[in-house]
Amino acid sequence: MPAIELSGVAKSYGGGDHAVRNLDLVVPDGAFMCLLGPSGCGKTTTLRMIAGLEQPSAGTIAVGGRVLDSVEQGVYVPPEKRGMGLVFQSYALWPHLSVRENVEFGLRMRKVPAPERRSRAEAALKMVHVFDAMDRYPSQLSGGQQQRVALARMLAVDPEVLLLDEPLSNLDARLRLEMRAELKRIHEESGATIVFVTHDQLEALTMATHVAVMNQGELQQLAPPMEMYARPANRFVAEFVGSPAMAIVEATVEATVDAGPAPGGLAASLLAHVQGHDRAAAFGIRPEALHLGTPPPGAWSGPATVEAVLPAGASWTVRLRVLDTELFAVTHTPVEAAPGDTVTCWTDQLHLFDAAGLRLPALDNNVAARA
Numbered sequence: 001m002p003a004i005e006l007s008g009v010a011k012s013y014g015g016g017d018h019a020v021r022n023l024d025l026v027v028p029d030g031a032f033m034c035l036l037g038p039s040g041c042g043k044t045t046t047l048r049m050i051a052g053l054e055q056p057s058a059g060t061i062a063v064g065g066r067v068l069d070s071v072e073q074g075v076y077v078p079p080e081k082r083g084m085g086l087v088f089q090s091y092a093l094w095p096h097l098s099v100r101e102n103v104e105f106g107l108r109m110r111k112v113p114a115p116e117r118r119s120r121a122e123a124a125l126k127m128v129h130v131f132d133a134m135d136r137y138p139s140q141l142s143g144g145q146q147q148r149v150a151l152a153r154m155l156a157v158d159p160e161v162l163l164l165d166e167p168l169s170n171l172d173a174r175l176r177l178e179m180r181a182e183l184k185r186i187h188e189e190s191g192a193t194i195v196f197v198t199h200d201q202l203e204a205l206t207m208a209t210h211v212a213v214m215n216q217g218e219l220q221q222l223a224p225p226m227e228m229y230a231r232p233a234n235r236f237v238a239e240f241v242g243s244p245a246m247a248i249v250e251a252t253v254e255a256t257v258d259a260g261p262a263p264g265g266l267a268a269s270l271l272a273h274v275q276g277h278d279r280a281a282a283f284g285i286r287p288e289a290l291h292l293g294t295p296p297p298g299a300w301s302g303p304a305t306v307e308a309v310l311p312a313g314a315s316w317t318v319r320l321r322v323l324d325t326e327l328f329a330v331t332h333t334p335v336e337a338a339p340g341d342t343v344t345c346w347t348d349q350l351h352l353f354d355a356a357g358l359r360l361p362a363l364d365n366n367v368a369a370r371a
């Protein structure tokens with residue numbers, strides 16, 4: 001299966017601001033890559049450029065070593081000659097064709113003989129579990145079934161590259177979860193190279209083999225999902241990936257009001273804990289890395305007042321006032337403390353960022369390795 005390589009890719013619409021800037025991105029052979037980021041960060045533009053639906057303003061896109069776009073070399077291969085499968089948010093099934101005919105449509109266009117069309121369509125419909133609805137029309141299907149038919153239509157063609165733009169966004173929570181598992185299975189079975197656009201960090205973490213986080217047209221980090229979660233490259237990624245979000249505690253204040261962190265406050269306490277690491281400008285604490293109880297040796301700990309306990313069945317979220325700062329802790333064991341109680345909280349993983357918001361890895365090893 002082909003790898004997709006973007007080098008120095010940029011896109012501006014009508015000479016306006018850049019929707020994508022200087023993007024270097026390699027989607028390895030057989031990867032399931034999620035492009036993740038807030039609305040307007042350039043994810044869809046990137047996907048559309050890979051599909052050939054938009055032409056880059058600069059840079060090169062190559063798939064399997066074949067250059068499909070190069071502004072410098074004047075190369076542009078149109079979408080229909082790229083052999084990629086596309087599924088967009090609106091699934092655009094033909095309303096006057098049955099499910100089977102919709103799925104066979106792409107094969108008919110490729111002049112695949114009827115018996116083979118039939119068997120490939122049936123296999124694809126089985127794969128997404130809508131085989132039984134084969135003779136119905138799109139209007140007789142639920143949103144989730146229509147979504148699956150759109151996927152089947154793409155899978156029947158058996159493309160080596162699948163491009164998906166928020167294809168699960170119209171589904172309810174339960175069906176989304178089911179389809180995530182389904183897509184993951186389809187990826188493993190087909191071995192295709194997949195690029196999947198989403199603004200949902202959970203979707204990216206659960207499905208992808210690689211996640212590329214974008215913000216304002218720029219790549220922030222490219223990493224396997226758990227690596228990104230454990231070691232976000234900067235504050236943007238740290239706060240965007242994870243729910244509830246990582247709490248950020250500023251260790252420094254603006255130079256103009258430079259009184260340093262409040263004495264006796266959380267920032268001062270954390271700074272004292274990482275003494276000697278004077279480049280630390282902010283600390284990050286994930287809710288599940290903040291614990292109640294007796295700390296192990298070497299961990300940072302401090303007094304906290306319990307403000308609220310929010311049980312959610314399998315987990316408990318606790319709002320704490322830690323010195324001068326409000327933080328959330330998430331635990332999977334029952335919380336005995338009640339609002340108003342004073343407890344000891346501690347963390348086994350502190351993330352440190354410098355003044356530019358970049359992760360400080362050397363400090364990370366010193367501090368986080370104590371877990």
Ligand SMILES: Nc1ncnc2c1ncn2[C@@H]1O[C@H](COP(=O)(O)OP(=O)(O)OP(=O)(O)O)[C@@H](O)[C@H]1O
Nearest residue numbers: 013018019037038039040041042043044045046199
């Ligand atoms: N056809 C267009 N003409 C002009 N500007 C566009 C066009 N398409 C996108 N943009 C702009 O480019 C930027 C990136 O848009 P893009 O759709 O790629 O972002 P996105 O991350 O996919 O967002 P969303 O999640 O909301 O779809 C935005 O500022 C958007 O307004």
